[in-house]
Amino acid sequence: MNKPTSTDPNDYEVLIRRRDEADYASYCPQLAHMIKGQAHEEVEEAMKAYVLAYIESIKHAAV
Numbered sequence: 001m002n003k004p005t006s007t008d009p010n011d012y013e014v015l016i017r018r019r020d021e022a023d024y025a026s027y028c029p030q031l032a033h034m035i036k037g038q039a040h041e042e043v044e045e046a047m048k049a050y051v052l053a054y055i056e057s058i059k060h061a062a063v
Contacts, residue, residue, distance in 0.1 A: 004030045007059055012051045016044055 004011065015027045018040070026043035027034045031054060037043040 003058075005058060007055050009048075009051055009055060014044060014047045014051070016040060 006012070012028055012030050015029070017025050017027070019025060022038045023036070024038065024040050024043045025034055025036045026047040028047055028051060031051070033047075033050060035043050035046045035050065037046065
């Protein structure tokens with residue numbers, strides 16, 4: 001699978017699933033990356049940060 005090259009955060013989906021009362025997972029299919037945590041907001045914010053860090057890394061790689 002080729003990693004995406006888009007620098008637009010809106011091109012990356014963040015899917016969140018509640019597995020039980022205190023077990024959540026977020027997944028970004030474009031990056032094939034999953035983050036687990038204990039709260040919806042925790043995994044959502046962690047994945048958004050991961051996507052933004054990925055975008056920054058490809059911006060710096062292009063320079």
